[in-house]
Amino acid sequence: MHEELYRVIGIDFTKVPGFNVLSIQTIISETGINHNKWPTEKHFSSWLGLSPGNKITGEKVFSTKTCKVTNRAANALRLAAHCVSKSNTTLGAQCRRWKKRLGAPKAITAMARKLACIFYSMLKYGQEYVEKGIDYYEKLYQDRVMKNLSKKASEFGYILVKKDELVQGVS
Structure with missing residues (x-):
């Protein structure tokens, strides 16, 4: 079945978690x-x-929920997003981080949207999916957190110094 699908489409979508x-x-x-x-x-x-709605009137935001659409493709993407959240991949780490911040339903919908974008770009442009690994994502996340933290510290007039850079023996 996998080979036939690859023959018809020409892209191996099973590489995507x-x-x-x-x-x-x-x-x-x-x-x-x-x-x-x-x-x-x-x-x-x-x-x-899978995109958020935009109910705004008079500069007041009333709702940003996604529209109710009975689409089997969207349901399949949500199921795939749920499977991704349990995987040990870059997308899995991102989904788990979104779950902590947004809650499970919104995180699943957000990951389904991300998978839809990956699917679209693979099909339209013929791009292959390259898994960079969970360590790559964690390093990017740590760098982003440190950059934001140092920026916030400089706003308050402080300087962040790593523990290793501290001078030992000064008292």
């Missing part, structure tokens, strides 16, 4: 293999109902 042959078949059967219908991945994720 969370995607299996059944979920790929479901998404392809709903969307087709011609993605010229959607100019960008934002349009694609909005069509799937």
Whole structure:
């Protein structure tokens, strides 16, 4: 089944964490293999109902919930996102971090949208998915946290110094 799917589409989607042959078949059967219908991945994720709504009137935000769409492709992407959250990959680490911050339902929808964007770019541009690993993501996250922390400290007039750089023996 996997070889036949690869022969028809020409791209191996099973390299993406969370995607299996059944979920790929479901998404392809709903969307087709011609993605010229959607100019960008934002349009694609909005069509799937994975983008947040924007109910604003008079500069007041009333709701940012996603629209209710009964789309089998969106359901398959949500299922794949749930599988990703349990995996030991870059996307899994990101999903777990989103779960802590946003809560499980919003994190699953956000990861489903990210998977939809990956799916769109792989199909439209023929890009291959490259897993960089959880260590790469954790290093990027630590660098981002340190940059934000040092920026915040400088706003308050402090300087951050690493423990290793402290002068020993001064008292």
